[in-house]
Amino acid sequence: MSVVTTTLIQNTNGAPEAVIAYISKVVKLWEQFIRGVEKVPGGSLVLNYIRASHKNDPWRTLLEVLLALVAIRYFFASKYSQDEKEKVHLSEREVQELIDDWEPEPFAPPLRKEERWELDAIPMVKGAAGNRVALEDPKTGNIIPNLLNMASRDFLNMGLNENVKQRAIKTIRECGVGACNPMNFYGTQDVHVRLGEDLARFLGAEEGIIYGQDYCTSTSVLPCFLKRGDIVIVDGGVSVALQKAALISRCHIEWFNHNDLDHLEEILESLQEDLREGPLNRRFIVTEALSENFGDSPDLKRLVEIKNKYKFRLYLDETYSIGTLGSNGRGLPEVYGIPRSEIEITVGSLAHAFGSSGGFCVGCRDMAYYQVLSSNAYVFSAALPPYSASAASAVISMLEEAEEPGKVNRYVKPLQDNTKLLYSLLKQSRKLQQVVSVRSAEYSPVLILRLAPALRKKLNLPESYGGPGSDVLKAIKNGHEEGYFSRDYNRENYLLQKMIDELIGRGVLVTRSKRVLHHELLPVVPTLLINVNAGFTEEDIRHAYECIEDTLSTTLSGLDADGLNQLVQQLEETNNIL
């Protein structure tokens, strides 16, 4: 290297005028540049720093320049070369030919003939949906009046409560219907602030924040606190909303078997080493207080012990349990006598037992404040309609006013009594035991019935659909939309719908899970759902039970694979015509 430098210097010494002029020009430009940099505010600081460091250690300057060059190269390289290298070189004519040849798949896959019945199976309510409801047949326009409404999630029968309605109407008369603005821009009405306070007080948390829709709450809350590098351990039976929330967070996900806390501990134990050595990333356990798919609850006491032991935070989805569990409807922690402060994040729905619409999240102040800043569905969406906030507040104050120490709240009691009654009737029915199993627990206001395992075998139905390793998941991975359809799943659902139709004929409206296979990460089993309501009398429940028992056992006990084929033949025949 020194040889090169010396020759360069020698050369310069003997260089012609032009080269010297050129060099002096470069030097002048450099000086101008330096002066320019000095003028930029803060520039002289930078220059002084460079000069000082150069004087102390010239090698460092060289090293830093080299590093800078490498960084620049890396920056440009990562942006372009990968793509560029992979690109196929094509002439303009070839490009045009490819464009002319390209045929996209349909925007949304058209419904198959054999799925169309699903569309007709969506019940259309005529008028209000209280604990009695009228349906309209969309084809004939016939009205089927006065059905016992066992499909509604307005568990406490508050949607048509006079008091609640009057509060809502008062707010509409003051504020109109829509909020017209996101919460952060003049969208926060006093009624929103009140509802936040009411929720926090009712549930025993520091702060409550409100979302425009229940389904969007989790997918927006969880990614606030979980990013790449963080860890979440999720119950292996959670609802789609939570599955998607975990997925979109892009953090590391582990699944534990549904409500199996031993398995949870095992996973935590196996993670210990990594956790102790790695950086202090954020860690959550995510589960539902009352499972949407299974209708049971985890052992909250043990769960809280576990999460405290391993220093994980608990994210509890109380969508189904608020208003339905606990003496005053305060959810699972009330059942276990655990203070809300033990649960770091609670989310829930205002559209179920609170008889209104929207979603909410409660917890500590710092956590709520961060959502106000950065939760997508909070920041980038209009606030909940003020009247819905008022309606929910009205329900909370009714629940609070009816509170009596040592007693079950009088608004909640009928729901819990009805639930227990229907559960024990269904569970003890000999006729039913052969054909269906009650999957939900005795406290779940949604009774979940599945075809009994023996019957499934007899009918040649698989144990479950979708989930890890299934054809549907493969189809998703390959973007193969045709593969989203499962013939057996369609047939089983059709069988359940037949029974629902029959029950409608007998004056009872129940529903079933309508889960879409390609949205689910976890295995799915079709279920009949029977929603209990605080507005039912004991007679209603007994009547419903009789109808259900009779319909289910008549349809299902004698049914075999051939029978099922005959029943669903119609579906496949329409397909043949195609």
Added chain:
Amino acid sequence: MEKFVYTRLPNAPEEHLSEKEKMDMEFGPLSSKDYLYEVSYDPNQPLNPAVDEPPYFVVIFTYLNYLILIIIGHLKDFFGKRFMPQHFEAVLPKNGYPPWYSAFESFYPRRLKKRLDDCFARPIYGVPGRFVRCFDRISPDYNETFLYSGELKPLLNLSSYNYLGFAQSIGSCTDAAVKSVEEYGTSSCGPRNQIGTCNLHKETEALVARFVGKDDAVMFSMGFGTNANLFTSLVNSKCLVISDSLNHSSIRFGIRLAGAAVKVFPHNDMEKLEQILRESISQGQSKTHRPWKKIVVCVEGLYSMEGNLADLPALVALREKYKFYLFVDEAHSIGALGKSGRGVCDYFGISPSKVDMLMGTFTKSFGAAGGYVAANQEIIDRLRLDISTNVYGESMPPAVVTQISTSLRIIMGEINGDEGKQRLQRIAFNSRYLRLGLKRLGFIIYGVDDSPVVPLLLYAPPKMPAFSRMMYERGVAVVVVGYPATELISSRVRLCVSASLTKEDIDRILTICDDIGDKLYLKFSSGISGGEKHPGDYKKGVPPRWSLKEVLERTPEDCKKPTY
């Protein structure tokens, strides 16, 4: 000071307004038929108006401002964490628990946004109509907490997306909504596909479809949720979504959830879009080079931060050529744009059949809540069964549905005579008047002439709270937006025009803006995007700086001429 005694938001005081006074507060009476304007699209009008550049020193000062704010922020963090850890609990590990959020990811909100927190989330009471009433509040501790006096401050409302003025507590919509609550209650009882569909939904969906000019439509209870959950039912990892760089966060969220491949084209740059299309179709999927299963181009009808329209004529031409599916989010344009309020297709005179999917929200022009998707029958049939919100989420509550159907019928002229038409013509006039007036005063304004969103550029971040507070003191509610919702240097105030404002209200706004513009040094337009006093001024280097008097005298007439 003494009057600010409440540490939490007090209840609103009793009101003593007559019905008429209340009505006028919500929707100003039209003072003259002169202040109406029927929109017509002028094909010569540039869809990407020339963007005015601020003077050099404004840019430098803006960066300098950020530099200082960032340095001070880091100093505060550095010393604060060491000497006052009690104020930093949220970002410090505690008892072996990691912080809720890292100091780094929350630096911007904690250290920059906090300084202007008093300009955000001002609690209000009542209808956000022509006037919005804010709870008067001060902060004793630099926006950590607020104290309230219990009084309401009425502000002229330039902040709400109340384009057609349907945010009302008196009138046909409200009466219908109240009746709906009486009859149907407050709950929607469950997901659409289980029990949540009632006759109201069916009727209103048919109405929406008819309004936007598609076979069928499906509604959801939240606009954000509509986009967020739509794309998982349309695209997958073997599909490509090409998205405008300024698309709303809900669209980006939805695409991410769907796991589709994404390419982004610079805002409204049709040449670049075509380039991406040619390349994507010919190259196919990355690595495998298999053809894409579908390509979807996502744009917004009216961009709510820029006031720009999608270049629909160009997009439709590209769609014919490249067979992609065109998705247009009309959240801000539906109701607010076009001769009959039917959005961008109506505005450009393009048949809705040329757009594959029209999405929109009811939060804005209709004074309701929720969103819709409208498309061919075949597509909507699939979506009804497939969209996760319909299966797992709550459906739209009855009173909201009623508000939508009533306001739609008014816009379509099916009830209340020409009320709908007048609302459309009022917002058209108000938008053009305010925009031209501000341009003539010398402000830098973005967007096309007919857009009801009027962004006024502030640049330096400290001008955001200053502008907002000064407007507040003078009785006007505005929304200021800065980084990260905009580019770093182009902080702005976004004025949303409404049909509920009168011409006199806009006179008042112009007067106040003129005053504040001088005080905050905001008038630095060059005239490149309009407002010249004499044709050719810009070329001569004469910037538009009309006097207020001249603006108020001449603009109401001039703004109706197509050349402005």
